[in-house]
Amino acid sequence: MNEILHAVFSTEGFFLGTLVPFLFVLTVVVFVHEMGHYLVGRWCGIGVKAFSIGFGPELFGFNDSHGTRWKLCAIPLGGYVKFVGDMNATSSQPSSEELESLTTAERKIAFHTQPVWKRAATVVAGPLFNFLLTIAVFAVLFSAYGRPVMEPMVAEVTAGSPAARAGILPGDRFVSVNGSKVQTFSDVQRLVSGRGGDAITFVMLRDGKEITATATPELMEQQDGLGNKVKVAVIGVVNNQEFGQPRLVTYNPIEAVGAAVEETGYIIQRTGQFLQRFVVGREDKCQLGGPIKIAKMSGQAAKLGFDWLVQLVALLSVGIGILNLLPIPPLDGGHLLFYGVEAVIRRPVSERMMEMGYRAGFMLVLGFMGFVFWNDLFGC
Template sequence: MNGILHAIFSTEGFFLGTLVPFLFVLTVVVFVHEMGHYLVGRWCGIGVKAFSIGFGPELIGFNDRHGTRWKLCAIPLGGYVKFVGDMNATSSQPTPEDLETLTDEERKVAFHTQAIWKRAATVVAGPLFNFLLAIVVFSVLFASYGRYVAEPMVAEVTADSPAAKAGIQPGDRFVSVDGSKVETFGDVQRLVSGRAGDTITFVMLRDGKEVTVTATPQLMEQQDALGNKVKVAVIGVVNNKELGQPRLITYTPVGAVAAAVEETGHVIERTGQFLQRFAVGREDKCQLGGPVKIADMAGKAAKLGFEWLVQLVALLSIGIGFLNLLPIPPLDGGHLLFYGVEAVIRRPVSERMMEMAYRAGLLLVLCFMGFVFWNDLFGC
């Protein structure tokens, strides 16, 4: 019995070692996302009926003085803000019959009776708050711990690698990668790691002269900082202490924020690049995971320290924010797409067209969720 309890409740066990970190990461990301919708919606004068973390049966909750029900529900895999006039958690367009059930006071503060800009601002606030959360996390980490960087030097070239075939030599210094200037070896890795199979142009500094070469990165399986096996694109160059001269960069508070904004932008860019390549079959499907993979990563991050866990919060927050901006109903981006069409044609999209789009979008989202669950449990 003691062995079972230890396996469940110790920091190495499932409850404290995996479930609690997972719930912490997911709850923070979902709460911030929904708080974005809530705060901007309230600022725009929209009434809020419910703010929920999780779905399904309510576990605990309370009503505030504005009549909003704040609640924690049994299935902690998301959340929602239900505005006045919403007939479901996805804020889809209500029917005329649904609107007739509202009182005059409710119509004034109902979500779907507001100006387009108010609806759009409320919807986009969720993903934007996710990005802001990442910026805050990265700012604190950079201000607290700084960041190690190394000069973009080539110490070794792996035999028969893309770099060797391109003519890159030990002692070369990277100047740019496909036109993007690089200052650190990490910049090179960032610009190469997601582009397996692409022909990339490198400008190298050799003996005081710039030399231009092309190389095609190839996938290689590596272990990330959490011990997960990942496939990243490499060209086959190695840095070392002698040439790389690794150093710690420290930041002022303002500098940390600027670096955090830049880092968030890089992660958003890489996320978009990955999804674009994945859609055309150029990325490894096992790089996508669902709740099971996130729980595993949260447990591993927690064992390394709280700073690793909050870094995972930042990365997941960016991912959730980006995915929600995809123009697919019932995601936030799908709502924004409809508002954009409404602004152009100066009338709401027809109920029939909207219903068809929502059904198709919901099917697509459910298929994606099923795919990542399959990856989690059986596929990878």
Template sequence: MNDILHALFSTEGVIIGTLVPFLFVLTVVVFVHEMGHYLVGRLCGIGVSAFSVGFGPELVGFNDRHGTRWKLCAIPLGGYVKFVGDMNATSSPADSAAIEALSEEERKIAFHTQPIWKRAATVFAGPFFNFLLTVAVFAVLFSLYGRYVLEPTVAAVQPGSPAAEAGIEPGDRFVSVNGEAVESFGDVQRLVSGRSGDKLTFVMKRDGKDVTVTATPKITEETDALGNKIKVAIIGVVTNAEVGEPRQITYSPAGAFVAAVEETGHIIQRTGQFLKRFAVGREDKCQLGGPVKIAGMAEQAAKLGFEWLVQLVALLSVGIGILNLLPIPPLDGGHLMFYVFEAVTRRPLSERVMEMFYRAGFLLVLGFMGFVFWNDLFGC
């Protein structure tokens, strides 16, 4: 019995060691996303019927003075804000008969009777708040801890590597990668790691002169800070403390905010790049995971310390924001696609056509969920 209790409730156990960090990470990301929808919707004068973290049976909840039901539900794999006039939790528009059944007061605050700009702003606010959360996390971390950087100088070149074949030599200093200036060795890693198979142009400073070379990064398996096996692209150069001249950058609050915005932009760019390459079969399917993978990462992050867990929140928040902007109903991007059509044609899609899009979108979303679950359990 003691062994069972230890396995469940110790810091190394399933509940404290894995489930609690997982729920913390996912709940924060979902709550912030839905709060974006809620706050902007309320600012636009839209009524909110329900704010839920999780799906399925309600565990606890209460009604506020505006008539919104705030609740925590049993399945912690998402959440939703249901506005007045929504047919369901995905903000699918009710049919014309249901809209007609609304009272005059309800029509004034119903989501689907609002101007396009209010609906679009409310929908976009969810992913935007996810990006804001990431900026806020990095701003705080940079303010507290600064950033550890190495100079972009080559200490050694791996024999037979793309860098060796390109003629890169120890002592060379990276100036730019594919036209983008670099200031640290981390910048070089960032610009190379997601570009396997792409021919890249490197400008190197050698003996005071600029030398231009080309190299094609190759994929390799490495272990990240959380202990996960990941596949990244490398060209085969390393640095060290002697030539890299490690230093700690400290930031003022304003400087930390600017650096956080830049870092968030880099993450969005890399994620978008990954998704484009994945769509054409140029990325490893095992890089995508679902709840099981997230739970494992949360467990490892919690072992390393709270700041690592918060960083995982920031990274997951960006991913959720980007995925929700994909132009697929019932995701936020799907709604925005409909609003663009409505703005251009000056009329909404017909109920029949919209229902077809929603059904197709649901199948795509369910297929993606099945794919990442399969990866989690059997595929990788």
């Protein structure tokens, strides 16, 4: 019995070692996303019926002075804000009969009776708050710990690698990668890691002169910071302490915010690039995972320390923000697509077209969920 209790409740066990970190990561990301919808919706004068973390049966809840039901539900895989006039948790367009069932007071604060700009602002606020959360996390980490960097130098070149074939030599210094100036070795890795199979132009500094080399990165299996096997594109160069001259860059609070904005922008760019390449089959499908993979990573991060766990929160928050902006109903991006059409044609999209869009979107979302669950359980 003691062994069972230790396996479940110790920090190495399932409950404290995996489940609690997973719920922490997911709850923070979902709460911030939904809080974005809630705060901007209230600012726009829209009534809110419910703010929920999770789906399914309510475990705990209370009503505030504005009549909003705040609740925690049994299935912790998401959340929603239900505005006045919403007939379901997806804020899909109600039918004319459903709108007519609202009282006069409810119509004034109903979501779907608001000007299109208010609806768009409320919807985009969710992903925007996810990005702001990532910026805030990185700003705190950069301000507290700084950032270790290395000079963009080549200490070694792997024999037979793309770099060797391109004529890159030990002692060369990276100046730019595909036209983007680099200042650290991490900059080089960032610009190369997501470009497997693409020919990349490198400007190198050798003996005081700039030379140009073209190399095509190849995918290689490596371990990430949490110990997971991932495939990243490399050209086969190695840096070390002698050539890289590692140092710690420190930031004051304002500088930390600027660096955090820049870092978040890099992550958004890299994630968008990954999704584009994934759609055409140029990325490893095992890089996408669902709740089981997130739970595993949460447990791994928690074992390394709280700062690793909040970094995972920041990275997942960006991913959730980007996925929600995809122009697929019932995601936030699907709503924005309909509002964009409405702004152009000066009238709401027809109920029939909207219904067809939501049905197709639901099928795509369910298909994606099935795909990542398959990856979690059997595919990778």
